[in-house]
Amino acid sequence: METIVSATNPQANIAEIPRSARGWQFVRRFAHHPGALVGVFVLLVLIVAAILAPYIAPFDPTETDVGARLSAPDAMHWLGADLHGRDIYSRIVWGGRYSLAVGIATVLLALVIGSSIGIFLGYVGGRVDAIGSRLIDVLLGFPSVVMAILVVVVLGVGLVNVVIAVAIAQVPRFARVVRSAVLVTKEQLYVDAARAIGASGWRIMARHLLPNVVPTLIVLGTLNLGEAILSTATLSFLGLGAQPPTPEWGAMLNDGRDYMRYAPWMMFFPGLALFLAVMSVNLIGDRLSQLLDPRARQR
């Protein structure tokens, strides 16, 4: 937390504040917004539930039970059962392991690739940068769903391929933002100083430019996480991602659509879990960008 505050605003006199107080202050400012607190709480509940799935889920998520087919929520099946009599509550709890992990993996992949490209282009500059940024602009022009679908065509259907597809669609965003951040940062005196004492290009990029774009990356990563969870679930819903009987939330919604009239709980609860996850991530992302993005802070 400490690095975040100092890195966003290097000019501020935060060096005088003890490091622990700075981190604490950041947490307090973050918590000042009730929406963000609710977001953290809901997201924590979902994550902890996914981690503790084997202990808190009353049933095996793929265990079928003909007697319980399409049964409405009751004392036994708290959120009802699906077409094969599988317990929906257990599937949602286990599904968090897929839906949340897939979203996080997607953003991390996009973040690592995108920011490497961005740092490289921004630092190298010149013709390489000119061509590279032009290409990024073109890629940004692809509607991301279309782009992700195109990648799935090449790689084939499946959850891992969906992660790669959505990550590729997000890479240009990270690359562009990081590149412009690096363009500003590399004019700083300490970069000149590093060069003067003979630091290599790679060292400057990794040790001096990267830490300075970390706050930007945190904000951008959180803001893209909601969309990543949503997009990967969407592809699973369209039948291009998780395959049955995987208890992934998007795939569960796809299962539920044909039985909407008879068993609306099959689509209601997985969708609610998905909505809560995305909404809480977006609430956190909003608050972080207010605190860490200097432009947003002025508003």
Add this chain to the structure above:
Amino acid sequence: MHYAIRRILGIIPVLFFTWTIVFGVIQLIPGDPVNLMLAGVPASAEVRENERRRLGLDRPIIERYVTFLGRALRGDLGESYRSRQPVSKMISEQASSTLQLAAGGLAVGLTVGLLLGMLAGLMPNTWVDTLCMLVALAGVSLPSFWIGMMLIYVFGMTLAWVPIVGSGFSALILPSITVGLFVAGGFARLVRSSIIDAMGQDYIRTARAKGLSRFSIAFKHALRNALIPPVTLLGIQIAVLIGGAVVTENVFARPGLGTMLVEAVLNKDLPLVQALVVYTTAAYVIINLVVDLLYGLIDPRVQAGRS
């Protein structure tokens, strides 16, 4: 004028890059196109060879690439592996359904987004602002396939107010809301910050000093200027609309380009996938160009600043 010409010429490299990427990606798809075309029907080596020649697959890749670019420009991208119809004909038949959905979604999205953004922007940092922005955030957080199903369940099945299937105007209402909610969320946030910016300008202080009513200041002075920036970002919303159409058409089982794209992907109907991506990106680039040029007409500062 120079600005317009430069912008129009500027889309040529963009389309060139885009189509090159599409061509390259399609080449990466594993599997022999002839197998996909024959769809498992047993065929002699001779038939396969003829088919290969007819599709132009025996040509070197550079030649195929040049042919592809030429045909993309002419709007002729071959025939579907599945239906054996020209893909451009298939696309033009389905386009109107998707355009209707996009128009409906845009109408709902702009109306709701404008309303939320204005309320929030004119009363910043009040509970009204907080509430409006929460609703806007919910708009971008709602999985559109979920909200689509919920709308079908509540208004189509339980209350039976609107038909779930069909092609008339009433069948367009729920899909438009589904697409529109997502557009509204993003648009509301843009409108809000633009209004807050405008309310801080000198001419607003002047208007206030003249003793004008709050209403007159907000609607006659602030709004007019505040709406220009969000409108220019409409071009970006097109990408949202396209993505929304793919999902929404699927949920409502509506015919259209989105349904067609998902089916083409699942069937590995490569010419159709290729054509759909080529034309969607072209439409996206051209719409953005038109929005940009219109912006230049509305606001002369843009022309001066960019050229």
